[in-house]
Amino acid sequence: MDLIESAEDRAFRAEVRGWLEEHLTGEFAALRGLGGPGQDHEAFEGRLAWNRHLAEHGWTGIGWPREHGGRGLSLWQQVVFHEEYARSGAPARVNHLGEELLGPTLMAFGTPEQQERFLPPILAAEELWAQGYSEPGAGSDLANVSTRATLEGDTWVLDGQKVWTSNAHLSDWLFVLARSEPGSQRHRGLSFLLVPIEQEGVDVRPIEQLTGGSEFNEVFLTGARTPASHVVGAPGDGWRVAMALLGFERGVSVLGQVIGFARELEAVVDLAGSTGAVEDPVLRDRLAGLAVELEVMRWQALRGLSGATPGGDSVFKLVWAGWHKRLGEVAMDVRGLDGLVARPATEDSAYELDELQRLFLFSRADTIYGGSDEVQRTILAERVLGLPREPKGAQR
Template sequence: MKLGFSPEEEAFRAEAAAWLQAELSGPFADLRGITSLTAAPDRRRAWERRLGEARWGCIGWPEAYGGRDATLAEQVIFAEEYARAGAPPRLNHIGVELAGPTILAFGSDEQKARLLPPIARGEQLWCQGYSEPNAGSDLANVRTRAWRDGGDWVIEGQKVWTSLAQFSDWIFVVARTEPGSKGPKGLSFLLVPIDQPGVTVRPIRQITGDAEFNETFFDGARTAAANILGEPGQGWQVAMALLGFERGVSTLAQQMGFRNELDAVIRAAKANGAARDPLIRQRIAKAEIGLRLMRYGALRMLSGGTGGAEGNGAAALTYKIQWASWRRSLGELAIDVLGIAGEIGDGAEYGFGELSTLFLYSRADTIYGGTNQIQRNIIAERALGLPREPRGDIG
């Protein structure tokens, strides 16, 4: 496992850090330190375009599609420096980290040439159409359906928890295209433009007061027949491969975000005297140890020995439950450090501060992206080879 970086890679780090510092101290200084996923969308669209202009938006992609052909080490370095600089959350995270790599893996040459450059340039934002009201952790239960009508696919159904759909231009949709099929069979992976009469997006207000998530309705929505990844009926394989990319290089940037949150908790504990409590100090130390272990585990996972960047190895299966449980505990630590002050909003309505929002948001970490319960089943069945959990009615 590689834990250090070469002189050439450190030079790349210096270049990336200098560029981020110049941009976030200059024309985009107003975006530095933003943590909300929905704040300042117009300015963050401009930031996505600026990243694209400088070819920092998708550095691991081939140069032909707007990337830099960056090595894995360089991708890790940029992810770390991006978070360290206090850059805003990527408004096109889904496009850059999920849709793009999946198109690279499964798309035709025509699809790659047509769909990838606008993502790399920050011109087209994407969201994910997986979960439904009756198909959350059980993705194979999707009921959204699609059928061919001439040169188009026509789509009917509903998706939910579609992050940042209100800002997106495209959505990838897992839909049932074979009538009468059940489970993972008969599904297709469709790429659908959002700005059309057949698509309705309704934001969902969260406990934090934010509205990152949405309901997305398809009522006769259309997309060209060419906008399908893989063959009809192979959507499950494409969808599962996409989830593997979610455990890729972005995990290191995520951990830098966690680093910033833990540092904020420590500052608050020192400022209000909570750090004098030996139990609080012990919990801070435990959080620090857990974060360092996550970093080493992620580097090992990405090194290729246990699954590589695609995250399909046994180690990758444990990562979601590891970080989600750690961050939920960090949120509880944050609110305990704040005490009663953490229950008072700083502004109108739900204007809570950074650490109070961390507590509220982290309650969902062990639910979205695969609940802890589902992750334990996956670890047992896929990594340990244990018998599958019985399905069907009991009693």
């Protein structure tokens, strides 16, 4: 990918910026800054309406091929869109898992019938998706999943438990990695299934977090059913499909994530200036270090998208998770003792947190979810550096 922005790309950046300025008005103006990790409970219905407004104007699936209803934009134009979207303060979209992960996976592995059935409602934000991967005994070690899928006639029947299932309580469908071949172990004998949530065999139970939200869920599958045609790829080949989906997870949207980080850092710097905390040379040095690291992070992400960095996905996950966690710690140091006090309770939660308190608490999980630091380092050691594989059963 050419990292030098052309005149055409600059014009596209102006187009995106102008459209967002024009449309983030009226009822949508109040949604600025809402949603995202740790905040997905905020103004969900309003953000869903905004997501559908984006779809109506052709701003969903911008990187999808035109034959699948997308705009077929270049990789750099996708970067531009996500950067400008984050810079505008537009609310977090509600169907990231469907649009950015499952959609591309269906294009790569799905049948024409599956693509025709599922891609249009993903683009229109009419059907929302959740990811049924992690289990109580298979989090970062995903190959250890034990949820069973049994083919009975023309129907798959699923039994098991998933956990940390983001926004399952707000979703219509679940894509599930399940063990479909009895007696199989590890990566073999798994299937990738599309399962409707609204049925008797699916029980979704939200998990309350320290931040007061409940975006994570436990999902119990007890005789849950889905048609035999809703397996993506061949039965038993689910690991390959699941890993391909995870490859899409750290796509161009990560550049928007970096812009969001910059906004958070700016808020911490502004607070340090207003309280006088910035006069502390040690704290000032930490803030300067975070600013420099953030700029390096952006270029690291761009190099990863251009294919110039072996193991770039794992490197970037390690870098941004650690950086964000340190930002939360600095934010609390800037706040001082006042940061230890939450606001009074509301009807929806036992206490209310401000943005920096929520940043500190939720960022503690950044080095765990989406692939823990330990797992990312193991991937880099074994697959990039060629070091000996970790013994089976070793602590992770």
